[in-house]
Amino acid sequence: MKKNIFKRYIGKSILLLLCITVIIILLRSPLLAVGHISVSGNETLNKDEICSIAGIKDPVNIFAISTDNLQNRLENDLRIEKATVRRNFPNTALSIEIRERHPVATLQCSYGYVDIAQNDIIIHAYKNLHTVKIPLLTGTVLPDVYIGDIVTDETITKTVHYLSGLDNDTLAQIAELNIADPQNIIAYTSGGVKIKLGDLSLLEQEIKETTVFLHDLNGMNRPVDYVDFSYGAPVLKFKP
Template sequence: MSLAIAERKLTHPGRKRWLQEGPKKRKGKTQKKEKPAIRSFDLDFAALFKTAAETFARGVLVLAFCYGAFHGYLFLTSSSRFAVSQISIEGLDRLNKQSLLESMPLIEGKNLFLLDLESITERLTGHPWVSAASVQRKWPNAVTIQIAERKPYARIQLDDIYVMDNFGILVTRSQDEFLHLPLITGTLNEAPDLGQRVVSNEILKGLRAMHYLNRLPFFKKDPVTSVQITGPSLLTFSTREQGLKIRMAANDVQAGFQNFKIILDALNPTRDGVDIIDLSFRNKVVIQPKPGNKGSGHRRKA
C-alpha cells in the first residue's frame, strides 16, 4: 500500500515538473526579488533663487512704504508749514469775528491735519445767533468758516424781554435796537438758555398770525406790534399807533384770518373809532367801538 501512495505522488504532474527543473532553477525562482525603484529629483536652483529674491524684494518694499508713511505722517502733523495762521469767516452781519472765535475751540496755531472740523462746527452752531455753519481746510495753513445768522423776528416777555427768530429760538436779551419788533406777552414759560427753542404752540401760532396780518394793506401804516396770549385759547393782537385790538382763537387762527379779510371793506371808513375786532367766533365777527364813541358794538356774520 505504501508503494501505491508513493507512486501516485511521483506521477502527479506538478510534482514531475518540480523534479525536472533541478535544484538551481528551483533555488533561483524562490530567491528572486524585485529591486525598489529609485526616484530622482532634479532641483531647479535658478527658480528657487528667483522666488526667494522676489519675496525679499516685496518685503523690502513693504518696509520702505511703512517707513515712508510713518515719517510722512510725522512731517504732516508736526511741521510748522501746516500750522493754522489764517482764519476767514464769511456771512457775518450782527456778529463780529472776534466774538465768534471766542465761542469756539482755539484753532490758530493748530496743525491743519489734526483739526476736528465736526467739533468746531458743533461749537459754532451752539452760538445763539448762528443757525448753520461749515468749516473747510485751505492748504497749507488756512481755515474758512461759512455761517448763516439768525434773523430777529419778534420780542417775547419771559422773566425779561428777549429777542427770538422766526423759529422761536432765543438769540439775545432785548435792546433798544429791537424795539421795533413785535412783542409777545402773556406766556407762562420760564426763560430757557439762549439758543434754545421756546416750545409753545401758542407763541408759534401768534407769530404766524402776526406775520399774515402785517402783510395786509390794512396794517401798512399802523402795523401789529404785539400779541398777548391769554390761556391756551385766545390771542389778542395790538397795533402800534392806534392800539387797535384783534382777537383770534389760538386753535383756529386760519378761520379768524379769513373772516377778517371778508370784513375789511366795511372796516376802512370807521377804523378810527374801533377798539376791538373779535374774530374768535367761527361764524361771526364782533366789532366793539372805543369807549365814549357814539354807537355800540355790532356784529357781522362772516
C-alpha cells in the same frame, strides 16, 4: 543676508515714519496758516465773534481743522440756527455760512424777562425790561425758565409761530400781543391799532391778512380803531 534685508526693512520703515511725522507737523504748523476766513449770512454777529465761537483765527491753516467740528461748535451757540463750513480750493479759503436765530417775542417770566426765537427756544434772559425792539407778549407769565429751554405752552407757541411768519417790516410794526384769553388774542401796533386775531386757528391766513393790512395801513385816510380777523373776512372799524 537675512540680517541685511532686515536692517534695510527697518531703515525704510523708520524713514517712512519720519516722513509721515514731518508731513503731519508741517500740515499743522502755523507756517501753513495761509487760508483766509470768509463769513456770510451773519446779521448781528460779526466775523470776530463767529471766529471766536468756532475757536479759530484768521489766517487759518485749513489742513489742520475739521469742518464738521467747526460746524458743531457754531451750531451749539444758541444765536446760530444753522452753520455750513467748507474748504475752498484753489484759493485756500475757509468759507463759513451761517443763519442766525432771531428772537421774535419778549415775555415776562418769574425772575424777569426772556426772548423767544422762531423755534420756541429761549435765547436771552434778563431781570429788567430793556428797550423792546420785538413784540412783547402780555397776559401771562412763564415759570422758572432758562436760556436754551423750549417753551411748550400752546398759546405762546402758536403766537410765536404767527410772529415768525411775518416779514421783518411787518413784525417791526407790532408792539404787543395780549394772550390772556387764548380764544381772543389781540395784537397792538406801535400806533395803537388793535388787530383781533381770535384763537389763531387760521394761522397762515392771519399771517397773510396781517401783512396786507399793515402794508396798507399808512395809506388809509381815516384813523383805524381795529381790524378783526376772527371772522371769515376781515372786519375793519374806523375811529369816529
